[in-house]
Amino acid sequence: MGKKKAAFAQQEVQVRSEAPRPMRxxxxxxxxxxxxxxxxxxxxxxxxxxxxxxxxxxxxxxxxxxxxxxxxxxxxxxxxxxxxxxxxxxxxxxxxxxxxxxxxxxxxxxxxxxxxxxxxxxxxxxxxxxxxxxxxxxxxxxxxxxxxxxxxxxxGYRVSYDYDFYLMVCDQTGLPGVARWLEQLPSTAGGHVFVKIPAETSVQDLTAPPGMQISWVLPPQDLAGTVMASPRPAGYVFTWIAGESTSIKPLRSWIRHEWGLSKSDGYSSGYWKDKSLR
Ligand SMILES: Cc1cc2nc3c(=O)[nH]c(=O)nc-3n(C[C@H](O)[C@H](O)[C@H](O)COP(=O)(O)OP(=O)(O)OC[C@H]3O[C@@H](n4cnc5c(N)ncnc54)[C@H](O)[C@@H]3O)c2cc1C
The missing domain is CATH 2.40.30.10 (Translation factors)
Structure with a gap:
């Protein structure tokens, strides 16, 4: 493919009318x-x-x-x-x-x-x-x-099931939301869930579509660092981030800048504040 054609094809992929409906x-x-x-x-x-x-x-x-x-x-x-x-x-x-x-x-x-x-x-x-x-x-x-x-x-938020990839990142406070959402996703959904827990005994059985990979992030692993080591998935990506307010901030902006996602392609919320971090 010539340079001009390749650039044109890239533009076509970004046409918004083909994108999933924004979250409502x-x-x-x-x-x-x-x-x-x-x-x-x-x-x-x-x-x-x-x-x-x-x-x-x-x-x-x-x-x-x-x-x-x-x-x-x-x-x-x-x-x-x-x-x-x-x-x-x-x-x-x-x-x-x-x-x-x-x-x-x-x-x-x-x-x-x-x-x-x-x-x-x-x-x-x-x-x-x-x-x-x-x-x-x-x-x-x-x-x-x-x-x-x-x-x-x-x-509550209605999120389109037409995304190619769902990235979910949280600590234990976000786990109930992730668990419920995983049970509702269509069986064809694909993505990756990262959950930070304090110890192996905090792992829970989750019911999820086979295409959703689940990673439990244990100490001394860092949640944001673990996610940032992942390559950007292809296609339309929806991200969901919930956890301690200060620790999710870098991840939020990293996803916007490094993965080039817009605000409507994600939900991010500080669920609690660790006062020792400020
Ligand atoms: C939209 C939303 C949904 C939420 N859903 C859930 C949910 O389903 N399940 C759930 O468990 N939490 C959930 N949370 C978080 C929960 O509301 C807070 O963790 C809450 O502060 C806990 O209250 P507490 O009285 O136990 O502790 P607080 O009195 O608020 O805090 C006491 C001390 O503990 C620290 N602390 C607070 N929360 C945590 C924590 N999670 N881990 C470690 N230290 C902490 C504080 O920094 C403080 O020093 C949600 C928050 C939001 C905004």
């Missing part, structure tokens, strides 16, 4: 749902599965999840040292009844919807256990029958 954000009506914890159990030594069901399932205004990427809820947890979430006052607001707590209000933490069963409106979250923190403490000690309050999910 879908918003849901916002709800605050009182929930009863049904089960709380270890998945691995560093993660706990908690399944909750609405105290009063509502056929008219159900707790809602559409299995979209990035759906998360805010779970109200007891203040550190307290045995349970105090009961709120319910006040009529623009979105219906809304809970209000006496100050200081109990903290809430964000957790991805790992599973949702529409008939019973039950929801599963997977909580990473770290040394301390109200969310981790709650997940460690909560018992079936406990009441909590769940805000959301308020939105």
């Amino acid at each position: 954000k879908i918003s849901y009506p916002l709800r605050f749902t009182p929930m009863t914890v049904e089960t709380a159990e270890d998945i691995t030594p560093t993660m706990r599965r908690v399944v909750m069901a609405p105290v009063r399932p509502s056929p008219r205004e159900p707790f809602e999840s559409q299995a979209l990427m990035g759906e998360y809820v805010r779970v109200v947890v007891p203040p550190t040292g307290a045995p349970e979430v105090p009961e709120p006052q319910w006040q009529e607001g623009t979105r219906g009844l809304w809970p209000v707590w006496q100050k200081p209000a109990p903290p809430s933490r964000k957790y991805t919807v790992r599973n949702y069963w529409s008939q019973t409106q039950r929801v599963e979250i997977n909580v990473t256990l770290h040394e301390k923190g109200p969310g981790s403490d709650w997940a460690r000690s909560v018992q079936p029958g406990a009441t909590t309050y769940v805000l959301g999910p308020k939105s």
Whole structure:
């Protein structure tokens, strides 16, 4: 092929009309749902599965999840040292009844919807256990029958299944989202998942299409460095990055510059902050 023809062919590959549809954000009506914890159990030594069901399932205004990427809820947890979430006052607001707590209000933490069963409106979250923190403490000690309050999910993202390659990079906090997404991808999907975990005992069984390679990144390996050693895959690539805010920053810009991907071809979010890194 002559130089001019080759340049023309390259231009043709970049024609946007052939590209997958850009990611779309879908918003849901916002709800605050009182929930009863049904089960709380270890998945691995560093993660706990908690399944909750609405105290009063509502056929008219159900707790809602559409299995979209990035759906998360805010779970109200007891203040550190307290045995349970105090009961709120319910006040009529623009979105219906809304809970209000006496100050200081109990903290809430964000957790991805790992599973949702529409008939019973039950929801599963997977909580990473770290040394301390109200969310981790709650997940460690909560018992079936406990009441909590769940805000959301308020939105999710619809990602095209027409990408040639899906790159997913996360630490344990992103694992519930990756696990759910892998179960939903078409069987023909191809890509690579990198998950940073603290030890081999934190590896989980994931159900994934055969074309999705899964790499567990263990200490002393560095997550960003491991990903950056990969060659750019051919074709249209979608990237999903979630983890500690400071450590994912270099990866985010590396992917843009080195792999030449645009913002709409990816999702990236700092899921927590390691204060020792600043
Ligand atoms: C959209 C979104 C979805 C998320 N989904 C999930 C999910 O499904 N599962 C999940 O486990 N987390 C998830 N997270 C992260 C989770 O919200 C945070 O890790 C949260 O701060 C944990 O709360 P905590 O009360 O246990 O600790 P905090 O009180 O927030 O923190 C206490 C101390 O622990 C450190 N710390 C906080 N988180 C971690 C961590 N993960 N590992 C090590 N040290 C930490 C902090 O730097 C701090 O020093 C998500 C976050 C976002 C933004």
